[in-house]
Amino acid sequence: MDGPPRSQNRLAAPHRGAHVSLGRPGGNMNATPHIEARDLAMGYGDFVVQRGLDFVVNKGDIFVVMGGNGCGKTTLMRALVGLQRPLTGTVLFSGEDFWSAAEEDRDQLKRRMGILFQGGALWSSLTLAENVALPLAEYTALTKAQVDEIVAFKLALVGLAGFEEFYPAELSGGMKKRAGLARAMALDPEILVIDEPSSGLDPLTARHLDELIVELRDSLGTTVVVVTHDLASILAIGDNSIFLDADTHTMIATGHPRDALQHGDPKVRHFLTRGGT
């Protein structure tokens, strides 16, 4: 997980970085905003990891959060999914203010999201089938047989057909990650938030996962927020992106990753070419 950067950065001295638009803002020209971050600042106590974040994730977009180690990508993800209250600013889901909502309403909003954590975060005392079935059993009126069918289908989608009765401890890191994605997809969420999807996966499995993410977006209209370092994945699937900078503690670019690669801020190009530019 990304930790806070080492340099001191106090909220008392706010600074708005220059946002360099990389063209095609929002990626999708007929876009409907699904998630909006408004002047978001996140941190721990008075230590600010990122501030001044303003961006829109449109419905049906694959939105990539990029940045170096310790820039606050995972902290941003936690603010988006309701795990960490931002220091200032807010997050809107389909126009609804998430952090100002009552706790019950926030829980309702959370159910519209599926989250894949960096390490999979599978419940170790439950089998894979039970892990995927839990949200279905809690929040749908499906029968046990139907839940079992859906679980089998979701596990098959991530290439884990036949592993239903396995416990997480019996799986490799990559398998845990895929099983975590099956759980995140269990309720067909409107928004899928994925932290480092390809870390720990071999190139072919990572590519299969990218294809699956694109297919979920195309077929079910899922909005996907991906926090990743994987350059191939960023360029292959991203419709829109932001780049978080660890030095200025704010976003320094937003737009389509390919535009970022060609015309973006030198720091972003440096990142996207693995230090080649």
Place this chain on the structure above:
Amino acid sequence: MDKAAWQLDARPAGADELVITLGGRWCMAAALPSPDSVTPRLAANVRRVGFDATGLTDWDTGLLSFLGSVLKTCSVHGITVDMAGLPPGAQRLLAMALTVPEQTLPGRNNGPTGISAQVGTALIEFVRGMPAMLGFLGEIVQSLGRLMTGRARFRGRDLWLEIEEVGPRALPIVSVISFLVGLILAYLGADQLKLVGAQIFIADLVAIGMVREVGALMTGIIIAGRTGASFAAQLGTMQVNEEIDAFRTLGIAPVDFLVLPRILALMLMVPLLTLYAGFIGMLAGLLVSTTIFDIGVFEYYTETLRALELKHFLVGLAKGSVYGAMIAFAGCLRGMQCGRSAAAVGHAATSAVVTAILLITIAASVMTIVFYQLGI
């Protein structure tokens, strides 16, 4: 929400074709039909299945899992499926799910269900675990040998940290429990001794009982719950995080670095806590005797001094040391044996306490018999 929004029909189209018509909303939020409503129609004379989804207004995984089951049944019966009538997105997702063949894995054995079978399995597991226990004991002995010869990779600071954790920080709970146990002993003794008018011997009972037996036993049980479980959880979490493997890859014996300080700390501190528990228990006996049973403070003090001999202290100290070693052994053993999951850490902590209490009880019985035979 309209729960009857989905529509499903299966009609023959030609001699050997079945067309499944899907309409309305096929979403998980509503109750959906079971694939069994269609699969019996896939009888022996059906060779081809097609779909008509023109009436479909909305769908999600509810539809996909239904279709997945139908396709599996078709595959089993060798029926050709034409998915052209399905929405393109559904076709692609179904293709992705069916691309990777289902793994044929060995059957999962969830263990025996009958009580006798469970008892038998537990016994077998215990016996199977004995070599591992003896192996771990051997590693500790080797590690102690390395310590004696100055070859163990061992940080003195860790020992002091453990001593502080298991000793001074355990004083409050040891005080409370020992005081209450001393109180119970005094009342129990008074109840019987008053029958023969010998209530002054409450002092003998409490002093010898607490210093020689009960102090050590209660301290052992408290420390097993408090520190033994903590050792297992600490080492278990290190197993989960591969920290112990990291020691091994560096050529450092984890037993030297992690187990030795814990064992030494408990072997040093549990005897001292035992003496302390004895003292607190005697204070409780004094309080009960003087306030409830009208025995003078000096009288109680003199009787206690008369009853206590050096051998009682030595027996208490010996038991404390042995119990300390047992607790550390059980805690570290279960921690090092821990699996790589959160559930395994919990299991290790529980198992450490159970093992420690079992070992303490066995050791207490053996030592009591031995000391009796030796006249100590």
